[in-house]
């Protein structure tokens with residue numbers, strides 16, 4: 270077991286909670302650390318602390334708040350290796366990918382430290398002045414999932430703090446530790462109560478999102494839980510941002526060499542063992558190159574190094590938790606029955622939740638692996654005949670998070686991308702997420718957006734001040 274004792278943070282105080290629970294390393298399926306657990310009374314204390322700290326924090330000059338966020342970025346960067354190892358241990362991703370997430374978190378905080386919500390003068394004539402500016406909302410509850418526990422928290426904490434809100438962060442119970450470590454940095458940098466952090470075992474989400482003193486909920490997680498968040502936030506009409514699930518299609522056009530397409534699609538599907546909201550989850554390939562594409566991508570999958578992410582050379586780590594492991598195994602069993610498995614196909618016979626990169630071809634569009642979000646290293650490859658048909662099939666999903674189009678003729682690929690009904694479509698690239706570019710889901714992949722100026726505005730209320738000179742004549 271890990272020697273270090275992790276603590277929650279409420280009103281500047283490091284707290285051990287009412288009880289604790291084990292955190293499992295998914296590469297061994299064994300407990301390696303203990304996490305403090307909050308109950309409802311702790312959750313209420315965290316919200317109360319954030320509420321009490323709000324007026325003082327919101328009243329500070331924006332430059333002071335932004336400087337504090339920039340300082341958090343520096344503090345995180347200074348301890349990047351420590352955060353990356355802990356992230357690999359709790360989440361499972363290979364160390365280089367963990368370091369990438371830590372540095373993305375640093376860049377995200379820095380980007381928000383440099384952003385400002387502007388004041389617009391809508392009218393300024395003949396003594397009549399109309400100003401639109403933006404004010405903070407109050408207490409923000411941030412709830413994060415287990416696939417990118419650190420950077421998804423920063424997408425929320427950065428803009429919330431810069432704009433003058435105070436925060437209660439609740440990480441996913443299977444990956445709480447990097448957030449707890451981040452809490453230690455916050456305790457050193459921020460005034461007490463501005464940032465609070467509590468941990469649960471999937472049992473405090475509803476209490477927090479229903480809490481009358483919470484002004485906004487910033488949630489990333491599954492569509493099923495997103496629906497519950499929307500419902501429990503309704504009583505007090507909270508502002509809600511929902512970043513939810515996806516079933517992103519990759520469309521390969523007929524002018525891409527099959528080996529090139531196979532490499533790009535493989536990378537987009539298998540990073541973080543497929544546990545990325547915008548991972549390629551269905552690949553559509555022209556009939557004429559289908560067999561060559563399948564051969565190439567299966568070859569790449571078979572050559573992948575699947576191992577404990579802490580080991581040098583590991584490319585694919587384990588699935589993050591036992592529940593997700595069982596879910597992916599069930600989808601695999603269904604795919605084995607209805608399709609043709611070209612690589613992988615069975616969990617590895619070793620401790621931990623390892624599934625090798627799996628390529629399945631010849632599935633129907635209504636197969637579970639095609640319709641559902643697999644969130645694991647298992648990719649269905651489907652064939653198509655013409656462009657209109659493949660666009661319709663890509664759009665035939667309740668999800669609409671992102672997608673990719675691959676083509677040598679960029680203009681033609683862009684034309685196809687314009688017809689995909691999702692929040693983002695990348696052409697000839699994948700995962701080009703940038704803190705300065707807004708990110709949002711269409712359909713049941715979300716409400717509202719994160720990142721960019723949009724992501725900043727989501728933490729503010731537009732405020733109009735409409736003034737004229739006083740009429741003094743009787």
Ligand code: NAD
Nearest residue numbers: 413414415440441471474475490491494512513514515546
């Ligand atoms: P999840 O919905 O099971 O859990 C997410 C968080 O919600 C956890 O912290 C959990 O404790 C909390 N929670 C559970 N019940 C709650 C309730 N009733 N009210 C409020 N919060 C509650 O999701 P997960 O399995 O941790 O994450 C995987 C999902 O997240 C996938 O569907 C993935 O696509 C999605 N995701 C989306 C994005 C995006 O930006 N759109 C990014 C990453 C992950």
